[in-house]
Amino acid sequence: MTQLALVxxxxxxxxxxxxxxxxxxxxxxxxxxxxxxxxxxxKDPTGTFFNRVQTFEVGEFPLTETLHFPKSCLHCEEPPCVxxxxxxxxxxxxxxxxxxxxxxxxxxxxxxxxxxxxxxxEIDEQQKIMKKCTLCVDRIxxxxxxxxxxxxxxxxxxxxxxxxxxxxxxxxSEVSVAIREHGGYQLMPEWGTNPANHYLPRxxxxxxxxxxxxxxxxxxxxxxxxxxxPSGDEPSLDDVSSF
Numbered sequence: 001m002t003q004l005a006l007v008x009x010x011x012x013x014x015x016x017x018x019x020x021x022x023x024x025x026x027x028x029x030x031x032x033x034x035x036x037x038x039x040x041x042x043k044d045p046t047g048t049f050f051n052r053v054q055t056f057e058v059g060e061f062p063l064t065e066t067l068h069f070p071k072s073c074l075h076c077e078e079p080p081c082v083x084x085x086x087x088x089x090x091x092x093x094x095x096x097x098x099x100x101x102x103x104x105x106x107x108x109x110x111x112x113x114x115x116x117x118x119x120x121x122e123i124d125e126q127q128k129i130m131k132k133c134t135l136c137v138d139r140i141x142x143x144x145x146x147x148x149x150x151x152x153x154x155x156x157x158x159x160x161x162x163x164x165x166x167x168x169x170x171x172x173s174e175v176s177v178a179i180r181e182h183g184g185y186q187l188m189p190e191w192g193t194n195p196a197n198h199y200l201p202r203x204x205x206x207x208x209x210x211x212x213x214x215x216x217x218x219x220x221x222x223x224x225x226x227x228x229x230p231s232g233d234e235p236s237l238d239d240v241s242s243f
Contacts, residue, residue, distance in 0.1 A: 003077060003097035004135055005168045005196035006152070007175040007184060008070050011203050012162035015055050015068030022157030023051045023072075023133075031138045036126045048124045050133040051154055067202065070163075072154075073120040073133035074187060074195035075099045081112035081121065089130075097196060098135050106130055117191045135165075168196055 028035040037047035051072040079099050082090045089105035090112045108128040113121040121132045136152040155163045166175040184198040
């Protein structure tokens, strides 16, 4: 059976969010849309996204690194979100393994989001239905597009080539070769969900930092402290330039 999936190279991802933006643009105007942003800039931002990039700092100073971790629905081969759905709105397609939501059947009960160990599903607060990554199913089968264009929007947008798309059950596919040759792994396999999406691991970079490099030699605070300062009786720049 075909199992379409994404393979994400964490060693290449630069956290630019191009995949997030293009995903949002394509899907908000497609069959999955609209994807609303009710309060995107407030204290408690709300909005519906199919793909997010989480950024972490790992390690301890001064040996720290930044990790960009894209995450969306993993299209599990044993999806826990499907059997808990009381209306059958969540389902897995036999022909390509994509996990989808039938919006006409969804009642917004959130059972599927509670069952998903990856937090990949998001409720649309305006329509009160659950939404998630569809692997751009309305795009990858669109014969009016060229073969190059018939890939998920996030894959098309990635400027670094960190995202691959294909059939992981085909041993000769680009994604299968990448998993096999670069040590691709599943996210949280201990849950038994057998996620289809895989990640390619980051290569640890050995950093050599000398003691004198921890604090900048040209630290402007150090330089300023050595400059002559006016006495307290003399007017400052703020005093003479204020209105």
